[in-house]
Amino acid sequence: xxxxxxxxxxxxxxxxxxxxxxxxxxxxxxxxxxxxxxxxxxxxxxxxxxxxxxxxxxxxxxxxxxxxxxxxxxxxxxxxxxxxxxxxxxxxxxxxxxxxxxxxxxxxxxxxxxxxxxxxxxxxxxxxxxxxxxxxxxxxxxxxxxxxxxxxxxxxxxxxxxxxxxxxxxxxxxxxxxxxxxxxxxxxxxxxxxxxxxxxxxxxxxxxxxxxxxxxxxxxxxxxxxxxxxxxxxxxxxxxxxxxxxxxxxxxxxxxxxxxxxxxxxxxxxxx
Amino acid sequence: xxxxxxxxxxxxxxxxxxxxxxxxxxxxxxxxxxxxxxxxxxxxxxxxxxxxxxxxxxxxxxxxxxxxxxxxxxxxxxxxxxxxxxxxxxxxxxxxxxxxxxxxxxxxxxxxxxxxxxxxxxxxxxxxxxxxxxxxxxxxxxxxxxxxxxxxxxxxxxxxxxxxxxxxxxxxxxxxxxxxxxxxxxxxxxxxxxxxxxxxxxxxxxxxxxxxxxxxxxxxxxxxxxxxxxxxxxxxxxxxxxxxxxxxxxxxxxxxxxxxxxxxxxxxxxxxxxxxxxxxxxxxxxxxxxxxxxxxxxxxxxxxxxxxxxxxxxxxxxxx
Ligand SMILES: Cc1cc2nc3c(=O)[nH]c(=O)nc-3n(C[C@H](O)[C@H](O)[C@H](O)COP(=O)(O)OP(=O)(O)OC[C@H]3O[C@@H](n4cnc5c(N)ncnc54)[C@H](O)[C@@H]3O)c2cc1C
Ligand SMILES: Cc1cc2nc3c(=O)[nH]c(=O)nc-3n(C[C@H](O)[C@H](O)[C@H](O)COP(=O)(O)O)c2cc1C
Ligand code: FES
Numbered sequence: 001x002x003x004x005x006x007x008x009x010x011x012x013x014x015x016x017x018x019x020x021x022x023x024x025x026x027x028x029x030x031x032x033x034x035x036x037x038x039x040x041x042x043x044x045x046x047x048x049x050x051x052x053x054x055x056x057x058x059x060x061x062x063x064x065x066x067x068x069x070x071x072x073x074x075x076x077x078x079x080x081x082x083x084x085x086x087x088x089x090x091x092x093x094x095x096x097x098x099x100x101x102x103x104x105x106x107x108x109x110x111x112x113x114x115x116x117x118x119x120x121x122x123x124x125x126x127x128x129x130x131x132x133x134x135x136x137x138x139x140x141x142x143x144x145x146x147x148x149x150x151x152x153x154x155x156x157x158x159x160x161x162x163x164x165x166x167x168x169x170x171x172x173x174x175x176x177x178x179x180x181x182x183x184x185x186x187x188x189x190x191x192x193x194x195x196x197x198x199x200x201x202x203x204x205x206x207x208x209x210x211x212x213x214x215x216x217x218x219x220x221x222x223x224x225x226x227x228x229x230x231x232x233x234x235x236x237x238x239x240x241x242x243x244x245x246x247x248x249x250x251x252x253x254x255x256x257x258x259x260x261x262x263x264x265x266x267x268x269x270x271x272x
Numbered sequence: 273x274x275x276x277x278x279x280x281x282x283x284x285x286x287x288x289x290x291x292x293x294x295x296x297x298x299x300x301x302x303x304x305x306x307x308x309x310x311x312x313x314x315x316x317x318x319x320x321x322x323x324x325x326x327x328x329x330x331x332x333x334x335x336x337x338x339x340x341x342x343x344x345x346x347x348x349x350x351x352x353x354x355x356x357x358x359x360x361x362x363x364x365x366x367x368x369x370x371x372x373x374x375x376x377x378x379x380x381x382x383x384x385x386x387x388x389x390x391x392x393x394x395x396x397x398x399x400x401x402x403x404x405x406x407x408x409x410x411x412x413x414x415x416x417x418x419x420x421x422x423x424x425x426x427x428x429x430x431x432x433x434x435x436x437x438x439x440x441x442x443x444x445x446x447x448x449x450x451x452x453x454x455x456x457x458x459x460x461x462x463x464x465x466x467x468x469x470x471x472x473x474x475x476x477x478x479x480x481x482x483x484x485x486x487x488x489x490x491x492x493x494x495x496x497x498x499x500x501x502x503x504x505x506x507x508x509x510x511x512x513x514x515x516x517x518x519x520x521x522x523x524x525x526x527x528x529x530x531x532x533x534x535x536x537x538x539x540x541x542x543x544x545x546x547x548x549x550x551x552x553x554x555x556x557x558x559x560x561x562x563x564x565x566x567x568x569x570x571x572x573x574x575x576x577x578x579x580x581x582x583x584x585x586x587x588x589x590x591x592x
Binding site for chain 2: 233
C-alpha cells in the first residue's frame with residue numbers, strides 16, 4: 001500500500017464517528033497446526049473489542065502485485081490479540097504463513113454479519129476443515145453464557161487440528177476424519193441424546209458448500225434452524241463492489257454485507 | 273520535496289472535516305477538489321462508514337438501469353497483477369430505487385453527485401436519462417464502455433456511429449451536464465471522443481476497464497463465470513493517462529475526467545498534467561476504503577506549490 005502522510009489511526013476514526021480503515025498491525029505469533037494449516041495471531045484492539053462470531057477480517061499482501069483482500073474468519077480473541085486459522089492455498093496465504101512475530105501485516109475489519117446467538121439454546125457448531133475457525137469464535141462467545149451450551153461437531157480430512165482450540169470453550173467436542181466418516185455421521189450418532197435434552201437446538205455451520213447443504217437439509221428434516229456461513233470471492237469485503245454475490249430467496253445478495261451468515265431458509269436449503 | 277516533508281507537525285486526518293484549498297470546475301459544475309470516486313467502486317453507505325463522502329470533489333454512483341438488473345453469476349472477480357478483473361455485469365436495483373434512496377441520501381449529505389447511466393440498448397439509456405433529467409443529480413455519466421454486458425455498454429462505446437445515434441437521442445432530454453465515459457478497448461480513442469462531443473457531450477471521462485481474464489491452472493478453466501471481465505487498478509494507470517493525453521491533444525476544449533489506476537496524489541497529478549480537469553479513484557478503494565479521500569488530501573498538498581495549475585483548474589481550464 002502506498003505510504004501516506006495523512007493520519008488514519010483507529011482513534012482518529014472512532015473520534016470522528018467513522019469505521020477504521022485498513023491499518024497495519026503487529027503479528028505476535030504464527031504457528032503451523034498441521035502441514036499447510038497455520039494459526040496467525042495479531043494485535044488489534046479494535047477487532048478484538050468488536051468482532052462477533054463468523055465475522056471476518058481482510059488481510060492484505062505486502063506485495064503491490066497482489067492487491068485484493070484475503071478474507072478470514074476470526075477464530076478467537078485473547079485481550080487485544082486476534083487469531084485466524086487458514087490453509088495455505090495460494091500467494092497470499094503462503095506469504096502470511098511465512099510471517100513471524102514482530103512482522104507487520106495490513107488488516108481491515110471486523111466485517112460482515114455474524115451468527116445470531118441471541119436465543120438461549122443448545123448450539124451445535126458443525127464445521128468442516130477450514131470452515132471451523134468461525135465456530136471456535138462462536139464457542140468462545142457462548143462460553144460466557146450460562147443458559148447456552150456449545151457442542152462442537154467437527155469434520156477433518158485427516159489431522160484434527162482445531163480440537164484443542166474447540167475444547168477451550170465448547171461444552172463438548174466431537175470430531176471425525178475421512179477415515180471414519182463426516183459430520184453427518186457424528187450428527188446421526190448424537191441425535192438421540194440431543195433430542196432427549198428437550199432444549200431448543202440451533203445449528204451454526206461453516207465448511208465446504210456441499211457439507212453445509214447436507215447439514216442444512218439434515219437440520220430441516222428434524223425441525224432444527226440452521227445458520228450457515230458462506231464463502232465467495234471478494235473484491236472489497238465491505239459492500240462497495242458487488243463482486244461477492246450469491247443467490248438467496250431474498251435475491252442476489254452480497255456475502256460480505258448481507259452475509260457471510262445466511263439462514264438455511266434464505267439459501268433455500270430447508271426443503272420448505 | 274515529498275508529501276511528508278511538505279506537511280506540518282500534526283498530520284491531517286482522513287476522517288476529519290477539511291477546508292479544501294484547490295477546487296476545480298468540470299463542465300460548469302464546481303468540485304470542492306479535483307478528486308472524485310469512480311462508478312462501481314463507490315457505494316454511498318459502504319464507503320460512507322469510513323469517511324465523509326461529501327468531502328470528495330464528486331462521487332459517481334454505480335451504473336443504474338431502467339429496472340433492477342441481477343448482473344452476472346458468481347465468480348465475478350479475480351486478482352490480476354497490480355489489479356483486478358471484474359465482471360459484475362452492472363447489478364443494480366434500478367433507477368426508481370436510486371431516486372428514492374441513494375441519490376437523496378447523498379444529496380442530503382451535501383455530496384456532488386454524478387449518476388452513472390447503464391443500458392442494454394438505446395431505449396434503456398433514454399428511460400434512465402428521462403427519469404434523472406429532473407432529479408438532484410449534478411451530472412449524468414453515460415456508461416457506453418462496460419465490457420461485461422453483451423448488449424449496450426462497450427458495443428456502443430466502440431462504434432462512433434452508434435454513439436452519435438445514442439447521443440442524438442439523449443442530448444435533448446436534459447440540460448444537465450452530460451459526461452460520456454469512454455473505453456480504452458479501441459484503436460483510436462480520439463475518434464470515439466469526437467463522436468461523443470459532436471453528439472453533444474459536455475465532458476468525457478476515461479478510462480473504463482480493459483478486457484481481460486484469468487485462468488485457474490488447477491482446472492484449466494476461467495476463474496470468472498463470465499469468462500472475461502474488465503481489468504482495473506494500478507496496472508492500467510499508464511493506459512488511462514495516455515488516453516487522456518491523446519483526447520486532450522485532439523479536443524483542446526472538452527472537459528476531461530481522468531480515471532484509471534489512481535492510488536496516490538502523485539498519480540492524480542500526472543492526470544492533471546496530461547490535460548484532465550479532474551480525476552476519479554476507482555479500484556484503489558476496494559483494497560483501501562479511504563483511498564479516495566487520501567488521494568484528494570495528497571493531491572491538495574502537491575497543488576499548494578503549483579499555483580499555475582491551480583489557477584487554471586479553478587477557472588475550468590486545464591494544464592494542456
Ligand atoms: C468470509 C470468508 C471467510 C473465510 N475464512 C477462512 C478461514 O477462516 N480459513 C481459511 O483457510 N480460509 C478462509 N477463507 C478463504 C480464504 O479467503 C482464501 O483461502 C484466501 O483468500 C486465499 O488467498 P491466497 O492469496 O492464498 O489465494 P490466491 O488464489 O492466490 O488468491 C487470489 C485471489 O482469490 C481469492 N480467493 C482464492 N481462493 C478463495 C476462496 N476459497 N474464497 C474466497 N476468496 C478466494 C483471494 O482472496 C485473492 O483475492 C474465507 C473466505 C471468505 C469469503
Ligand atoms: C468492481 C467494479 C465495478 C465497476 N462498475 C462500473 C460501473 O457500474 N459503471 C462504470 O462506468 N464503470 C464501472 N467500473 C469502472 C471504474 O469506474 C473505472 O473506470 C475503472 O475501474 C478504472 O479505474 P481504476 O483503475 O481506478 O479502478 C467498475 C470497476 C470495478 C473495479
Ligand atoms: S466483496 Fe465487494 S461487495 Fe462484497
